[in-house]
Amino acid sequence: xxxxxxxxxxxxxxxxxxxxxxxxxxxxxxxxxxxxxxxxxxxxxxxxxxxxxxxxxxxxxxxxxxxxxxxxxxxxxxxxxxxxxxxxxxxxxxxxxxxxxxxxxxxxxxxxxxxxxxxxxxxxxxxxxxxxxxxxxxxxxxxxxxxxxxxxxxxxxxxxxxxxxxxxxxxxxxxxxxxxxxxxxxxxxxxxxxxxxxxxxxxxxxxxxxxxxxxxxxxxxxxxxxxxxxxxxxxxxxxxxxxxxxxxxxxxx
Amino acid sequence: xxxxxxxxxxxxxxxxxxxxxxxxxxxxxxxxxxxxxxxxxxxxxxxxxxxxxxxxxxxxxxxxxxxxxxxxxxxxxxxxxxxxxxxxxxxxxxxxxxxxxxxxxxxxxxxxxxxxxxxxxxxxxxxxxxxxxxxxxxxxxxxxxxxxxxxxxxxxxxxxxxxxxxxxxxxxxxxxxxxxxxxxxxxxxxxxxxxxxxxxxxxxxxxxxxxxxxxxxxxxxxxxxxxxxxxxxxxxxxxxxxxxxxxxxxxxx
DNA sequence: TCTACACCTTTACGCCACGTGAAGGTCAAT
DNA sequence: ATTGACCTTCACGTGGCGTAAAGGTGTAGA
Numbered sequence: 269x270x271x272x273x274x275x276x277x278x279x280x281x282x283x284x285x286x287x288x289x290x291x292x293x294x295x296x297x298x299x300x301x302x303x304x305x306x307x308x309x310x311x312x313x314x315x316x317x318x319x320x321x322x323x324x325x326x327x328x329x330x331x332x333x334x335x336x337x338x339x340x341x342x343x344x345x346x347x348x349x350x351x352x353x354x355x356x357x358x359x360x361x362x363x364x365x366x367x368x369x370x371x372x373x374x375x376x377x378x379x380x381x382x383x384x385x386x387x388x389x390x391x392x393x394x395x396x397x398x399x400x401x402x403x404x405x406x407x408x409x410x411x412x413x414x415x416x417x418x419x420x421x422x423x424x425x426x427x428x429x430x431x432x433x434x435x436x437x438x439x440x441x442x443x444x445x446x447x448x449x450x451x452x453x454x455x456x457x458x459x460x461x462x463x464x465x466x467x468x469x470x471x472x473x474x475x476x477x478x479x480x481x482x483x484x485x486x487x488x489x490x491x492x493x494x495x496x497x498x499x500x501x502x503x504x505x506x507x508x509x510x511x512x513x514x515x516x517x518x519x520x521x
Numbered sequence: 522x523x524x525x526x527x528x529x530x531x532x533x534x535x536x537x538x539x540x541x542x543x544x545x546x547x548x549x550x551x552x553x554x555x556x557x558x559x560x561x562x563x564x565x566x567x568x569x570x571x572x573x574x575x576x577x578x579x580x581x582x583x584x585x586x587x588x589x590x591x592x593x594x595x596x597x598x599x600x601x602x603x604x605x606x607x608x609x610x611x612x613x614x615x616x617x618x619x620x621x622x623x624x625x626x627x628x629x630x631x632x633x634x635x636x637x638x639x640x641x642x643x644x645x646x647x648x649x650x651x652x653x654x655x656x657x658x659x660x661x662x663x664x665x666x667x668x669x670x671x672x673x674x675x676x677x678x679x680x681x682x683x684x685x686x687x688x689x690x691x692x693x694x695x696x697x698x699x700x701x702x703x704x705x706x707x708x709x710x711x712x713x714x715x716x717x718x719x720x721x722x723x724x725x726x727x728x729x730x731x732x733x734x735x736x737x738x739x740x741x742x743x744x745x746x747x748x749x750x751x752x753x754x755x756x757x758x759x760x761x762x763x764x765x766x767x768x769x770x771x772x773x774x
Numbered sequence: 775t776c777t778a779c780a781c782c783t784t785t786a787c788g789c790c791a792c793g794t795g796a797a798g799g800t801c802a803a804t
Numbered sequence: 805a806t807t808g809a810c811c812t813t814c815a816c817g818t819g820g821c822g823t824a825a826a827g828g829t830g831t832a833g834a
Contacts, residue, residue: 525810525811526810526811527809527810537811541813558811558812558813559811560811560812
């Protein structure tokens, strides 16, 4: 199959200018030039263009791409494996970024707090601070995507009235919880009322309720400092107290 | 919390040059200038930089970003929701690209064939040819990630000797299958031998075997033209014949 | 056969988002 | 008092094209 410059451009989704530029910098030459001086591309050029675009997707500069695919030690098969690796990396980074956005939304709604540093998780391309970057992932691994995702997903589709209700409930939890915290008894009436209210509040975000998930989430409030900071901001120890109350409420262990 | 230009740069993973440029083009001004002329950034600037980087991740030019975040009708909360949407879109596209790479690898190894057009699926950003773009996804939805992923994943980590063995087995399947096809009986000895060999071959790619997955894959060979083309290339109808043989072999239905 | 129109060509200037000096001032520690 | 890590402005360079401008080519229809 032979292609003119425009045909190839449409096939691959690039402009004719781009193809001429690639010709100019000797990274993709046409298979031949016809009698009128038109550039004609063949099968090999199609594959080569595909290779180029793969590398471009990884943000490699063209001169490096040129080096790579013109080097005689270049193995297309191996290169593809590496591509795949790097794309999977990129997807992980994108996932971090999505997590970041979701957390920023949550932070804006007062469901968690965020440190300045955390605001930029997912932007950094390098693997510096690998620990830090894995933060979100660890939470997910430990408590399951279910907990993190569900609460994020539903809130993003809430109506205004639902949202107002949630805010009101959250405030009520706060006052009842503060009252209960003074008694120091997580099994007491007010603490159990807080746990009950917390369940109600949770139902605005979750589709299904399970005691186990509720208890897990309570533990997460203690383990994840961003949640802890939110609950502890008036009285340190409140997050742990809420966890205890919920664990009693849910008969956990 | 206050930051000097370098501190903010490290926090956000951008260069000081970038921050000075953002100052220059009035997209991100420091909170104040100290007595020595140093740029000092505060909390509001941190948040604004985060917004800018979100938009940059979506490849918006800076002047547009400026317009957006300086417009008084700009709602950060809504913007975040939109961000999330677009990032999810981007991830879908990335998934298509990964699928593309995996298919290219498979094509190179002769497990499927690929048309020129398909070589560029996933590069095109627009939603033209929506049907075509969903192709890979549909296969996944229909047969489950398990079937597609497992066969892709393991082959990418195969050693040379494993790979040689796979190639030999594939050839043997081909000859036995061609022989069986002549008899026309998918329940016959040679057809069942082909099915058995196909299972052996499969075990080089899969971690676990189940009759159901095997039967499903066989049906996919018929439904997905790329596989069909591979099996039918010598004798049309071979893919369907293999499916029948495997369905008998696995007692499917 | 003329004309329209969609192609193709080369040449050349422009642009964005910085990178990379150069030349010099500031700050904290030694 | 010196070092060295900061900061400043000014200014030129660059990558990967976009976008005319000016002209040649191919073919379908009047």
